Amino acid sequence: MKEELLKIESETLANIQKAGDLRDLEQIRVATFGKKGAITNASKVMGSLTAEERPAFGQMVNQLKNQLEEALNAKWADLEAKEQVAAMAAEVIDVTMPGRAASMGKKHPMTVVTEEICDIFLSMGYEIVHGPDVETDYHNFEALNIPKNHPARDEQDTFYVEGGHVLRTQTSPVQIRKMEEGKLPIAIVAPGKVFRSDEVDATHSPVFHQLEGLVVDKGIHMGHLKGALNTLAKSLFGDDAKTRFRPHHFPFTEPSAEMDVSCFACGGDEKKVSGCRVCKGEGWIELLGCGMVHPNVLQNCGIDPEEYSGFAFGMGLERIAMQRYNIDDMRLLFENDVRFLSQF
Ligand code: DAH
Numbered sequence: 001m002k003e004e005l006l007k008i009e010s011e012t013l014a015n016i017q018k019a020g021d022l023r024d025l026e027q028i029r030v031a032t033f034g035k036k037g038a039i040t041n042a043s044k045v046m047g048s049l050t051a052e053e054r055p056a057f058g059q060m061v062n063q064l065k066n067q068l069e070e071a072l073n074a075k076w077a078d079l080e081a082k083e084q085v086a087a088m089a090a091e092v093i094d095v096t097m098p099g100r101a102a103s104m105g106k107k108h109p110m111t112v113v114t115e116e117i118c119d120i121f122l123s124m125g126y127e128i129v130h131g132p133d134v135e136t137d138y139h140n141f142e143a144l145n146i147p148k149n150h151p152a153r154d155e156q157d158t159f160y161v162e163g164g165h166v167l168r169t170q171t172s173p174v175q176i177r178k179m180e181e182g183k184l185p186i187a188i189v190a191p192g193k194v195f196r197s198d199e200v201d202a203t204h205s206p207v208f209h210q211l212e213g214l215v216v217d218k219g220i221h222m223g224h225l226k227g228a229l230n231t232l233a234k235s236l237f238g239d240d241a242k243t244r245f246r247p248h249h250f251p252f253t254e255p256s257a258e259m260d261v262s263c264f265a266c267g268g269d270e271k272k273v274s275g276c277r278v279c280k281g282e283g284w285i286e287l288l289g290c291g292m293v294h295p296n297v298l299q300n301c302g303i304d305p306e307e308y309s310g311f312a313f314g315m316g317l318e319r320i321a322m323q324r325y326n327i328d329d330m331r332l333l334f335e336n337d338v339r340f341l342s343q344f
Contacts, residue, residue, distance in 0.1 A: 001045065001057065005064055008038045012068050016075050025076055032068055039065050109344050110209060110333060113321040114191045117211055120235040121189045124228065129188045131174035134165050139173035143300045144252040152251050157197045167195035171212035172252060175312055178214060179301035184308065185217035202329045209317040216293065216303065216310030225290060225311035229259055237264045244284060253291025253312055260284035288315035
């Protein structure tokens with residue numbers, strides 16, 4: 001019996017020694033400890049021994065088992081380390097291979113246009129401010145002279161948020177927030193996202209961008225408004241750009257106007273205008289809404305309309321970006337396809 005165990009010991013240790021890789025070693029493990037392995041078979045002999053013989057034999061089997069396990073584990077660690085070193089050596093690094101250049105991002109056309117317009121107003125001494133995208137009904141409508149059942153609310157249906165808040169439909173509430181701070185005079189522009197429950201198509205999106213402007217001081221009149229907006233038009237579209245103001249209605253300004261700029265493709269030139277695709281033969285392109293701040297709005301913000309007056313304007317930024325870059329579908333500005341964006 002003992003000879004049998006010694007034989008298992010010497011043969012198994014020799015095999016472990018000879019094992020060339022982890023797969024060999026795994027076979028040895030199965031042949032030794034597996035269901036039909038040598039150690040398992042040796043243990044079965046126990047049944048045929050007398051009660052006196054059993055403890056000594058059992059101890060011998062256990063010792064052998066431990067010894068072989070240790071030898072197997074040591075060899076396993078050794079072979080594993082060797083295989084790792086071999087794998088690393090096989091991986092050849094060509095230090096002369098050129099690196100992969102990190103691709104540089106670019107500014108989104110909307111960002112470029114927004115920054116360009118902000119810069120124009122910064123150069124005129126305006127401050128750039130921001131308001132929240134989620135607004136109170138009061139700031140978005142009420143304070144802007146648009147009470148609960150005013151028809152202007154129909155055109156600006158929006159997304160209502162819990163707690164009586166709305167996703168702002170316009171950047172005009174930033175006017176209110178600025179005036180509420182109580183510091184005069186004011187000269188600000190406020191760019192940002194606005195939201196309306198519009199269906200998506202080539203010229204509509206439920207989220208788009210506007211830029212709001214507000215000036216409040218003593219003695220501000222329509223001439224200041226025209227001066228500022230003419231400067232904007234010429235800076236954006238060149239010195240030849242002309243503007244025209246058409247009477248319009250906005251609840252928060254009185255009087256109100258829409259400002260058009262002469263078409264930058266045909267210049268409104270009599271000979272070219274009829275076939276012009278940019279202005280569709282009009283010679284003019286609508287750019288923004290504007291007007292003198294309504295006395296009710298000033299009053300809502302604690303400003304005395306007898307002492308102070310102001311002008312305001314608001315424009316959509318997508319349209320300017322689309323015209324500037326000849327983009328015919330607004331969805332392209334939101335899909336963020338890199339193939340589109342990398343053209344700018
Ligand atoms: N908030 C208006 C809109 O979304 C745009 C606008 C018109 C803003 C006239 C103004 C303004 O500040 O004076 O249609």
